[in-house]
Amino acid sequence: MKKVFVYLSAFATIVSVVQAATSPSPLRAELLSLIGSPSAHLDTKIRNEFSTKLQAFADTPDVDPSDIIFAIGASVFGIDITTPVKKADGGSVEKPVIVDFDFMKQFMKDVFLTxxxxxxxxxxxxxVLIESDKRGIDSHGLGRLKPIYCDRIDKGILWANKPISIIKETETTALVDGNLGLGLYIGPYCMDLAIQKAKKYGVGFVVAQRSTHYGIAGYYSQMAAEAGCVGFSGTNARPSIAPTFGVEPMLGTNPLxxxxxxxxxxxxVIDCxxxxxxxxxxxRYGREGVSTPRGAVIDNEGIERTDxxxxxxxxxxxxxxxTPVGGAGDKMGGYKGYGWATTVELLCTAFQSGPFGEEVCxxxxxxxxxxxxxxxxxxxxINIESICSLQTFKRNTGNLLRAxxxxxxxxKGPGRIYTAGELENEARISRTGQGGMPVPKALQQNMIDLRNQHPNLKEKYGKLPFE
Structure with a gap:
């Protein structure tokens, strides 16, 4: 690890000398000095300072979005600052506004109350939604509020206020009916029930039927981990994945x-x-106006699409x-992702005779x-204390992850190896340091539309932070 930071320190010095003439920013010089600090990426204080200064540098007029300092921030400190994207005519796209987490959570809460x-x-x-944004998982936070939850309530295919029913229960298991209410509320209820059973009997397993989109699966597994348990969760979804050697969407994205x-x-926490x-x-690619990476999508003609x-x-x-993890066909092991997607679909439907495929489209x-x-x-x-000391288990886990x-x-890599949950933790640190979460133009419009659609929201939120 020392070699990495000796290299970074030397690299920072070289970069500062080479680019000093073209970028005399004092902020940039301060950032370069922080990069050379020993074990800087492990020091929360330094990371927060780096994040704040990097955001300030990004806000500097005429800053070059391709400046190597942003790449260093992302690869070494795990701080990914959104910079202006240059247009073909030399102009730049407006950067997302940073909005305080507390404000954003309250806005989303008021929308649900409405x-x-x-x-x-x-x-x-x-x-559940704000946790996604705090962890840098922008695809499942504010970006889901209007198109997934509000629009579906408006269409009459999801209901905001439905009771949760327990259909069948034993000491260690339960089958819960969500009655097509908010999966964001049903999910925490079910994992909390599983944790309660685990704490009393060692293991708790809960299946939910007739639920709806429940946000990031990682929220539920982390709930268990923070309660001293090993957590495991999954959900099916509308058909999106084609089986290996097929082109028809049959399985959901089915996170494990x-x-x-x-x-x-x-x-x-591994949530994939x-x-x-x-x-x-x-x-999200659509909101950002970028192409989808080749190999992620296949059409009915067997063509890998990027548009x-x-x-x-x-x-x-x-x-x-x-396409399933591993891609189309079997050359890169696509049958593995196909098999795991099928496993999740079975666990989500077979216990409760639930619908799949066309019936959940x-x-x-x-x-x-x-x-x-x-x-x-x-x-x-799974209650860890039922098998061994929680302290011992945590230490053993930490030892392996550090190794x-x-x-x-x-x-040829960034000089760093990550373990699952690390990037999300650093996103939280980074976003806290920068004062909140980025809200791009498309999501700003979603908030404006929701506000204008409901009189009580319009009264309370006469002016949003980006207006």
Whole structure:
């Protein structure tokens, strides 16, 4: 690790000398000095200072978005600052506005209250969404508020205030009916129930039926990890993934997520779709006006697509599909992702005779009208203290994770190895340091539309932070 920072210090010195003439910014010089500090990326104080200064530098008029200082910030400190994107004519696209987390959570909570949620439902649902934005998972936070939850309530295929029913229960298991209410509220209820059972009996397993989109799966596994349990959760979704050697969307993006406690400041949380890419990220590409990476989508002709807007349109029409982890075919092991996606679909549907495929696509293919999407979820919590000391388990976990990060680095890589949950933790630190979350133009418009649609929101939010 010392060699890495000796290299970075020397590199920072060289960069500062070479670019001094073209970029005499005092802020830039301060950033370069921070890069050369020993173990800087492990020091929370230095990381926060670096994040604040990097954001200030990014806000400097005429700053070069390709400046290497931003790449260093991302690869070494895990701080990814949004910089202006240059247009072909030399101009720049307006940067997202940074909005305070507390303001944003309250806005989302007020939206849910406006739609008829109870105080508890609105509080928990907004908490799940803001956690996504805090962790840098922009595809599942504010970006989901209007198009997934509000629009579906408006269409009458999701209900804001529905009771949760327990259909069947034993000491260690439960089957819960969400009655097509908010998955953002149903999910935390189910994982909390699984944790309660685990704390009493060692293991708790809960299946939810007739639920709806429940946000990031990582929220639920982290709930378990923070309670001293190993957490495991998954959900099915509208058909998006084509089976290996197929082109028809049959399986959801079906995330498979584990949360494991560690003695570090953040748990090990692996939350991955079983597709190469998920729809939310492609929607983000659409908002940013960029192409979808080749290999993530295949159409009915077997062609790998990159045209983001066309992909989003054709996915709704069933004319293209996401590829499973490993890609199309079997050359890169696409059958592995296909198998895991199928596993999640089975765990979400087989216990409760739940629908899949066409029945959860959200659209009546014959009429084109929207229809409910009754999803299934599963939640598993294993009480660590039932098997060994929690302190010992956390130490053992931390030792392995530190060994992985400390192993030999690729000379062609960024000089750093990550473990799951680390980037999300650093995004939280970075965004806290910069004063909140970035809200791009498209999401600003979503907030304006929601505000203008409801008189009580218009009264309370007469002027939003970016107006």
């Amino acid at each position: 739609y008829g949620c109870t105080e508890d439902q609105a509080e928990i649902s907004s908490e 997520c584990f949360g494991i406690p560690s003695d570090e400041e953040f748990p090990f 779709a079983t597709s190469v890419n998920q729809r939310g990220k492609i929607e 983001t807007e066309g992909i989003l349109r054709d996915m709704v029409l069933g004319k293209c599909a996401l 959200g659209v009546d293919r014959e009429t084109g009208k929207p229809k409910p999407m009754p999803l299934g979820h599963f939640f598993l919590a 992985l990060r400390g192993s030999m680095k690729s000379p």
